[in-house]
Amino acid sequence: MANIRDMIPAFELYQPTSVEAALDLLDEHRGRSWILAGGLDSFDWFKDRIKRPEAVIDLGGVEEMNGIREVENGIEIGAMTSLTAIERDERIRSRYSVVADAARHVATPQIRNQGTLGGNISQDTRCWYYRSGWPCYRAGGNTCYAAAPQAMNREHAIMGASRCVAVNPSDTAPALVAVDAKMIVENTGGPRVFDAEDFFIGPAIDITRMTVMKPRDLLTRIQIPATWADAHFYYEKVRDRGSWDFQLVTVAAAFQMDGGTIGDARIAVNGVAPYPVRLEAAERRVRGTSGDEAAANAAGELAIEGARALRQNDYKIPMMRNLVRRAVRSVA
Numbered sequence: 001m002a003n004i005r006d007m008i009p010a011f012e013l014y015q016p017t018s019v020e021a022a023l024d025l026l027d028e029h030r031g032r033s034w035i036l037a038g039g040l041d042s043f044d045w046f047k048d049r050i051k052r053p054e055a056v057i058d059l060g061g062v063e064e065m066n067g068i069r070e071v072e073n074g075i076e077i078g079a080m081t082s083l084t085a086i087e088r089d090e091r092i093r094s095r096y097s098v099v100a101d102a103a104r105h106v107a108t109p110q111i112r113n114q115g116t117l118g119g120n121i122s123q124d125t126r127c128w129y130y131r132s133g134w135p136c137y138r139a140g141g142n143t144c145y146a147a148a149p150q151a152m153n154r155e156h157a158i159m160g161a162s163r164c165v166a167v168n169p170s171d172t173a174p175a176l177v178a179v180d181a182k183m184i185v186e187n188t189g190g191p192r193v194f195d196a197e198d199f200f201i202g203p204a205i206d207i208t209r210m211t212v213m214k215p216r217d218l219l220t221r222i223q224i225p226a227t228w229a230d231a232h233f234y235y236e237k238v239r240d241r242g243s244w245d246f247q248l249v250t251v252a253a254a255f256q257m258d259g260g261t262i263g264d265a266r267i268a269v270n271g272v273a274p275y276p277v278r279l280e281a282a283e284r285r286v287r288g289t290s291g292d293e294a295a296a297n298a299a300g301e302l303a304i305e306g307a308r309a310l311r312q313n314d315y316k317i318p319m320m321r322n323l324v325r326r327a328v329r330s331v332a
């Protein structure tokens with residue numbers, strides 16, 4: 001098991017000032033490098049000496065990856081934009097408030113000043129067995145300690161698990177799924193665009209990654225389409241402590257209203273699976289309704305279909321059901 005130490009292992013530090021230079025470095029140091037954004041997740045790994053990259057590519061000087069701009073069909077956020085900038089941006093607050101709300105729910109003001117959107121959605125899971133250096137499936141071993149009969153798994157998954165039961169820890173991830181954000185991922189071969197719901201992956205696809213990104217890839221920007229601008233939004237994060245804490249369960253939802261009726265809906269929940277879960281059956285159920293009690297209850301039941309608790313996390317099932325109900329009721 002790892003102990004937190006004061007010294008991090010040595011690495012070569014690279015500080016590119018353009019996306020092109022960053023991509024070249026990722027190619028050159030393929031598989032031996034680490035992308036450094038705000039460092040809030042990265043330095044934990046380095047200090048614990050569990051991850052020992054040879055080359056660290058610090059994106060702090062890549063100005064083109066920082067900032068929020070309006071684009072033809074929505075808004076574009078550079079991956080290096082701080083969570084504080086997103087939380088405070090007037091355009092995001094007024095037109096895509098679920099994203100500003102999500103950014104505001106991350107950790108503390110200091111962490112939001114330093115932490116970036118790209119880092120927040122690319123961060124690794126917080127499963128303490130894995131993060132403490134236990135040789136679990138995700139770390140290349142052959143068991144999941146968190147799923148063992150006596151495991152401490154109060155914060156782990158109730159769905160979407162496949163050998164590994166760790167959950168995605170990001171507060172902004174479900175909001176980006178709710179607004180149908182597009183993730184622009186680049187490598188020296190060119191850019192690719194992923195829907196937010198496809199960007200996050202579960203262990204059944206690859207147990208060592210939480211997103212589609214492979215070692216040569218760089219998330220450069222996130223686009224939020226205007227389609228969901230000015231929708232009715234709902235965001236609620238349940239955590240143990242009011243001051244700062246990772247989520248237990250979070251819901252993020254967007255409802256396009258047609259008078260008093262829900263024309264279209266996107267509902268996502270995080271903290272329940274290794275990836276933010278989009279609830280398409282619940283969305284279908286609430287379309288065409290006014291978000292009334294019957295629709296809210298039915299959506300809540302559909303949300304938890306297939307959920308299976310571990311030893312210590314059965315509370316997450318009613319919590320998820322209730323958060324989805326509340327999201328739908330907020331419309332009425």
Ligand SMILES: Cc1cc2nc3c(=O)[nH]c(=O)nc-3n(C[C@H](O)[C@H](O)[C@H](O)COP(=O)(O)OP(=O)(O)OC[C@H]3O[C@@H](n4cnc5c(N)ncnc54)[C@H](O)[C@@H]3O)c2cc1C
Binds near residue numbers: 042114
């Ligand atoms: C005390 C504490 C409390 C926290 N509480 C919360 C919380 O409540 N909610 C929450 O959501 N998070 C929380 N976090 C996590 C923190 O907010 C995120 O780790 C942070 O936002 C990560 O952003 P960063 O810019 O520091 O990324 P880094 O730590 O630098 O990077 C994180 C990961 O993403 C990769 N990465 C970063 N940028 C890119 C990119 N552009 N392209 C490809 N890969 C990239 C890095 O290689 C690394 O693997 C907490 C962290 C701490 C230390």
